[in-house]
Amino acid sequence: MLWDFAENNIFAGAAGDYYVSLENMVKALEQLPTTASGKALHADAQEQEISKSKVVSTDPPYYDNVPYADLADFFYVWLRRSLREIYPGLYATIAVPKTRELVADALRHGNRENAEAFFLGGMTQAISNIAEEAHPAFPVTIYYAFKQAETKGDIGTSSTGWETFLDAVIRAGFALTGTWPMRTELSNRMRGSESNALASSIVLVCRKRDADATTVSRREFIRELNAVLPEALMDMTRGGINSPVAPVDLSQAIIGPGMAIFSQYAAVLEADGKPMSVRTALQLINRFLAEDDFDHDTQFCLHWFEGQGWATGKYGEADVLARAKGTSVTGLTEAGVVESGKGDLRLLKWAEMPRDWNPETDARVPVWEALHQMIRALNQDGEAAAGALLARMPARAEPIRALAYRLYTLCERKGWAEEARAYNELITAWSGVERGASEAGVVGAQSSLDI
Ligand SMILES: C[S@@+](CC[C@H](N)C(=O)[O-])C[C@H]1O[C@@H](n2cnc3c(N)ncnc32)[C@H](O)[C@@H]1O
Structure with missing residues (x-):
């Protein structure tokens, strides 16, 4: 048996202590407004009527991320014993109702295809x-927090749960008018431990699409x-009036402005006249994360890293790649980014780089x-x-950051969690x-000089 997490001492007087938890709950209750009362009722989102003429902000289920009803059974059986008499409407069933739950559960629906169809149909409804x-005067906001990236086909990365969800939102007649990445998850929660778990939610801001929305071509x-x-x-990587988006969230955050364009049209038409799928639109949007505009040596390193990681490869292949990228193995060795000898080559890891490095004298x-x-x-x-x-190389600040994002995304796609973490940490520590x-004597980054 493998134990990942130790149990808390519930009398330790620290986080997790029963009394401390109770005290925190009381503090929250004391801050809540006391003028309105809350209400809880059972209703299927597909046919509920409580949203009528209301401002709606909703946090729907995320594809196959959490089996809510199954988890809820754990508490439900105990709550039911004590609360059935008080709230008979809420505790009528022996277990939590499951059949209409909007999750893509392959076990419940026989297979993945059925589960996906059930989720898509139900969520659209x-x-x-x-x-x-x-209420038509206000946008509807929908929280979406589900990280899932899969490399599919040859034109980029797509994300199944997200794709299905967006499809439902668009089919339901909404256009996205904005997307806001928001930091909503605790960094110390169990799901975030030792993994590149999602740190933000994306809030989709939706308005009913114009009834007379036009179509455009793929080219447009x-x-x-x-x-x-x-x-x-x-804007997302630099942060303007908003804080920068963490690398862990970037692939998803960039989807927002792209989908804002896609969803304002009744359809984007492919060359054969068929409407473009959400999947294709996402793949086109994702391409923007993969632009190469770094110096030649860096382009070599990026491509070599993508193929080999930190492992040793053949000199001959490195030589061919270096030429294609407008550099040479000798130049790369001089630059201090690779080690080469005896017919092979490898990239130097950060831990192997010299501590007394001086960017001002390095040519x-x-x-x-x-x-x-x-x-x-x-x-x-x-x-x-x-x-x-x-501070000794201020002009490089932006490219450094852009490369860290780029490498993070690459490592994520490859499933290289350890490598990804180093890039994520640098971005997170950036401010x-x-x-x-600036304390070391250089006046702020260029981006803050508004001239
Ligand atoms: C992401 S969670 C919301 C969590 C909530 N914001 C919170 O902080 O506790 C999604 C919720 O949708 C509920 N749900 C699933 N299918 C539903 C359906 N058909 N109708 C209404 N609610 C449903 C799930 O039980 C779950 O509680």
Whole structure:
């Protein structure tokens, strides 16, 4: 048997102690407004009428992420014993009702296809119901927090649960008018332990699509994506008035502005006249995370890393790739990003990079090197030291960050959790690093100089 988590001492006087938990609940209750009363009732979202002329903000089930009803049974049987007399309507059934639960449960529905069809049909019906009932003057906000990326086909990454969910929202007659990534999950929750778990929810802001919405061609759709997404991506990674989106959430966050374009039309038509699927739209949107605009050495490292990771590969292959990328193995060795000899080559890990590195005297500094030196400084000496290093190469701040995002996304797709973590940590620590840089004597990052 493998034990992952120790049980708390419930009398320890710290988090998890019964008394401390009770006290926290009382504190929350004391802050709640006392003027309105709450209400709980059983109703299937597909046919409920409580949303009529209301402002609706809803947190629906996420595909196959959580088996709510099964989990609820654990508590339900005990609650039912004590509360059945008080709330007979809520505790009428012996166990929690399951048949109409909107989750894609392959066991309940026989197989994955049936489960997906059930979820899509039910969710479309539930959201159409909200679209019909909600007060027309206000947008409907829908929380979505489900991370699932799968590499499919040859044109990029798609995400099954998300895709099915978006399809339901659009089929229900909504257009997305905005998407807000919001930090909603506790970093110390059990699901986040030792994994790259999602840290944000995406709030979809939806309005009923215009009844006379037009159609556009695939080409026009791509043209609009080109015009909007690069800037949206920059806003998300740099942060403007909002804080930057964490790398762990970026692939999902960028879907928002892309889907805003896609969903405002009655349909985007493919060359053969058929409407474009949500999956294709997502794949086109995802491409924007994979733009190569780094220096030649960094492009080599990126492609080599994608194929080999940190493992040793053949010199001959490296030579061919280096040429394709406009650099050479000798140059890369001089730059201090690879080690090569005896017919092979490998990338240097951040821990192998020299501690006494000086970006001001180094004549060849690929962004790859600068980034991994920053990770080395952060891990070995902390935020202030990483900041001091950044202060000595301020012009590289943005490319370093862009590369960290890019590498994070790559590692995620490959399932390299350990590697992904290093990039995620640098981005998460970025504001502290920038503080360190300005304390070390360099006036803020370029992005904050509004001239
Ligand atoms: C993401 S959870 C909401 C969690 C809630 N915001 C909270 O913080 O406790 C989704 C909820 O939808 C409920 N649900 C699933 N199918 C439903 C249906 N057909 N009608 C109404 N609610 C349903 C689930 O039981 C679950 O409680």
